[in-house]
Amino acid sequence: MALSRGTAARLALPGLLVAGGAAALAFGLHLAFPVVPQLTAAVGLGMVAGQVPAVQRLLDGALKPGIAVAARRLLRIGIVLLGLKLSLVDIAGLGGETIVVIVLVVTITFLATLWFGKLLGLPGTQPILVAAGFSICGASAVGAMSAVTRSKDDDTATPIALVTLCGTLAIFVLPVLRIPLGLSTEDFGVWVGLSVHDVGQVVATAQIAGPAALAAAVVVKLTRVLTLAPMVAVVGLVERRRDARNAALPAGHPDIVDRPATKRPPIVPLFIVGFILAMLARTVVVPLLDDTASGAVLEVADVVQTILFSLALFALGSNIRFRALARTGWRALIVGLASWALIAALSLGAVYLLA
Numbered sequence: 001m002a003l004s005r006g007t008a009a010r011l012a013l014p015g016l017l018v019a020g021g022a023a024a025l026a027f028g029l030h031l032a033f034p035v036v037p038q039l040t041a042a043v044g045l046g047m048v049a050g051q052v053p054a055v056q057r058l059l060d061g062a063l064k065p066g067i068a069v070a071a072r073r074l075l076r077i078g079i080v081l082l083g084l085k086l087s088l089v090d091i092a093g094l095g096g097e098t099i100v101v102i103v104l105v106v107t108i109t110f111l112a113t114l115w116f117g118k119l120l121g122l123p124g125t126q127p128i129l130v131a132a133g134f135s136i137c138g139a140s141a142v143g144a145m146s147a148v149t150r151s152k153d154d155d156t157a158t159p160i161a162l163v164t165l166c167g168t169l170a171i172f173v174l175p176v177l178r179i180p181l182g183l184s185t186e187d188f189g190v191w192v193g194l195s196v197h198d199v200g201q202v203v204a205t206a207q208i209a210g211p212a213a214l215a216a217a218v219v220v221k222l223t224r225v226l227t228l229a230p231m232v233a234v235v236g237l238v239e240r241r242r243d244a245r246n247a248a249l250p251a252g253h254p255d256i257v258d259r260p261a262t263k264r265p266p267i268v269p270l271f272i273v274g275f276i277l278a279m280l281a282r283t284v285v286v287p288l289l290d291d292t293a294s295g296a297v298l299e300v301a302d303v304v305q306t307i308l309f310s311l312a313l314f315a316l317g318s319n320i321r322f323r324a325l326a327r328t329g330w331r332a333l334i335v336g337l338a339s340w341a342l343i344a345a346l347s348l349g350a351v352y353l354l355a
Contacts, residue, residue, distance in 0.1 A: 008065070011065040011066070012065045012066040012068075012069045013066060014062050014063055014066055015062075015063035015064065015065055015066020015067040015068070015069070015070065015315075016066040016069060016070060016311070017066070018063055018066070018067075019066065019067065019070045019311040019312075019314050019315050020311060022042060022045045022046065022049070022310075022311075022314040023042055023307060023310035023311050023314060025041075025045060026038050026039075026041035026042035026044075026045055026310050026314070027041075027310070029041040029045075034204075035171060035204060036204070037171075037198070037200030037201055037203065037204045038200060038306060038310060039139070039198060039200040039201075039306070039309050039310060039313050040164060040167065040168055040198070040200060040201060040204075042309075042310040042311075042313045042314045042317070043139065043160060043164045043313040043314065043316060043317035044164065044317065045314055045317065046313065046314040046315060046316065046317020046318040046319075046320070047161065047164070047317040047318070047320050047322075049314075049317075049318050050317065050318040050319065050320050050321060050322075051321070051322055051323075056321075059318050059319075067315045067318060067319075068315075070311040070312050070314070070315035071143075071153075071156075071312055071315035071316050071319070072143075072147075072312075074308045074311050074312045074315075075140070075143040075308070075309070075312035075313075075316075076143070076144075076147070076269075076271035077271070077308055078140070078305050078308035078309045078312060079140050079143065079144055079228075079271055079272075079274075079275055080271050080274035080275050080278055081278060081301050081302075081304060081305035081308070082140060082199075082225065082275060082278070082305060083274070083275040083276065083277070083278025083279035083281075083282065084278045084279070084281065084282045084286075084297075084298060084301045084302075084305075085199075085222055085225075085282070085302070086222050086225065086226060086278075086279040086282055086283075087279075087282050087283050088279070088280075088283040089283060089287075090219050090222070091219070091222070091223050091226065093219075094219060094220070094223060097354065098190075098220075098354060099223065101350045101353065101354060102194065102220065102223050102224055102227075102350075103227060104350075105135075105194055105343065105346045105347055105350055106135045106136060106224055106227045106231075107135075108342075108346060109131070109134060109135035109339060109342055109343040109346065110131045110132065110135035110136070110231065111131075112339070112342055113127070113130055113131035113134055113135060113335065113338075113339040113342070114127050114128055114131040116335050116338060116339070117130055117131065117332075117335045120331040120334065120335055121331065122331055122332055122335060123155070124151065124152060124154070124155040125146070125149040125150075125151040125152075125155045126155050126158055126159060126332060127335075128145060128149060128235065129142050129145055129146060129149070129151060129155060129156060129158075129159040130158075130159045130162060130332065130335055130336060130339065131339070132144070132145040132159075132231065133145075133159045133160070133162065133163040133197060134162075134163060134166070134197060134336065134339040134340060134343060135339070135343065136224060136225065136227055136228050136231060137197065137198065137199065137221075137224060137225045137228060138163040138164075138167060138197030138198035138199075138201065139160050139163055139164070139197075139198055139309075139312075139313055139316065140198070140225075140228075140309070141228055141231075142156060142159045142160055142163065142316075143156070143312070143316070144228055144232050144269070144271070144272065145231075145232060145235060147232075147269050147271070148232055148235050148236040148239055148269060149235065149239060150239075153319045154319070156316065156319070157316065157319040157320040157321075158320070158332045159332075159336075160313070160316045160317065160319075160320065161317075161320045162332060162333065162335075162336035163197045163198065163336070164317070165336070166197065166336055166337065166340040167196055167197040167198050167201035168201065169340075170192075170195070170196045170197075170201060170205055170340075170344075171201060171204045171205045174188075174191070174192060174195075174196070174205050174344075175188075175205065175208045175209065178209060181348065183351065184355075185209050185210055185212045185213045186212055186213065186216045187351050187355055188206070188209050188213050189206050189209065189212065189213035189214060189215065189216030189217040189220070190216050190217070190220050190347075190350075190351050190354070191344075191347050191348055191351045192205045192206040192213070192217040192220075192221075193206070193216065193217035193218065193219065193220025193221040193223075193224070194220055194221075194224070194343070194346075194347035194350060194351070195343050195344045195346075195347035195348075196217075196221070199218075199221055199222075199225070202217050202218065202221045203217070203218065205217070206218070226279070228272070228275070229268070229272050229275060229276055232268065232269065232272050233268045233272070236268060236269070282298075286298065
């Protein structure tokens with residue numbers, strides 16, 4: 001029986017309050033240790049909370065409805081607001097050659113990771129979620145892709161853990177390699193933007209080399225984010241065709257792919273449409289405002305997006321169980337590390353090529 005909106009809101013409130021408190025704590029950790037991005041701190045707190053037996057019982061009980069709302073609905077609203085960071089004018093300023101290279105790096109990493117994940121036999125939808133997270137934009141890509149693949153929470157938790165681990169390692173590893181690799185400040189920023197996963201991790205890594213590196217990294221990274229919409233649309237189309245093939249086969253046929261008992265996903269989910277509209281607003285509408293108004297709009301949107309992502313990533317992190325990962329996650333770890341190495345190598349080659 002469907003719950004009324006009021007009842008659903010009351011059930012969700014405890015979990016949302018806990019996620020909000022965790023987001024505030026993550027902000028405090030970021031202030032105390034600026035090298036740690038707030039979103040990385042949020043998912044880390046969730047991962048720690050998910051290992052405590054007493055907290056696990058609460059997460060699986062009274063807190064579960066609110067945690068589910070944060071991990072899904074709030075994440076999708078945050079993805080919509082992410083579009084306000086993207087200006088097509090800034091992306092066009094990169095030049096056609098750079099844009100083509102970015103698309104190639106994303107596509108090759110996605111397909112290679114998907115293939116390797118299936119080769120190692122990752123369960124469920126983990127191969128495609130790991131591929132999306134490492135090639136496009138980390139946890140937000142995992143969340144977006146899980147919507148069209150109708151992934152279980154268990155399948156989503158492992159890719160979130162992997163992109164958090166590798167993205168955090170990048171903050172410390174990539175700056176050390178800049179001088180030995182002979183990268184200029186701008187080239188280092190391009191490398192970071194091409195290879196690091198979440199936007200917050202990109203900022204934390206690139207700012208170490210200075211403002212020029214940070215500016216280059218953010219533009220390149222946001223261009224990678226732009227590939228999220230077409231990737232999700234393609235996967236949505238594949239999922240619908242798979243459902244249609246299943247429906248045409250007789251019951252019990254060995255070629256039927258087991259799918260969750262839910263309605264077919266749209267080719268382009270509504271929140272991805274919102275993401276595209278927000279991007280267009282950033283390109284067309286925001287520049288029409290005066291500097292004060294446009295700055296205020298973008299600043300408020302950025303703060304709200306960060307808050308929503310912090311709540312969502314704490315919720316996603318809290319679904320991770322290290323004991324289960326220790327039994328079954330070694331293959332996913334191999335795939336994640338291989339994908340991280342691949343995108344770093346491809347990106348470095350692209351930087352040398354563009355230079």
